Amino acid sequence: MQPTPVLQRAIKRLALTTKQGPHNYYKGNRTGAMGTHTKYGGYRIDFKKVRTYCCPDLSEFELTPFVARHIEPRRESFAHTETKSPMDGKEYLRKWKEGGGNI
Incomplete structure (x- = not known):
């Protein structure tokens, strides 16, 4: 099966x-x-x-990264849920409502 002549010309121009x-x-x-x-x-x-990449001296650089240099691990308690799991559906809805979600 061959493409039409118009399509053949278009195919020749494509990569x-x-x-x-x-x-x-x-x-x-x-x-x-x-x-x-x-x-x-x-x-x-x-x-x-x-390839070699030269990085300038960033010791006096004023902008900060998107993530803080030191992050404390979050220790949240899930004692009030039945499954004691952060993946519980009720726990997800509770967190969503705390964040301003509406049902």
Whole structure:
């Protein structure tokens, strides 16, 4: 079954996918090669091609992260529920109502 001639022209302009290419076509993910394959099946890394990221000095940086640097673990009591579990449906509804939820 062949696509219509109009569709054939549109397909030629689109990017090649792995389903349209030869059986061994691998599109990749644009990362690039960091070295070369050896004839013995190994891989030799070329350190001129390896990406390096330089981080500036952030000791005097004024912005803070989204999460605090030190977080205390929460110890909530579930003694008033029948199952004593935080996953209990009644406990979920109670917490929801405390947060301003309406039923």
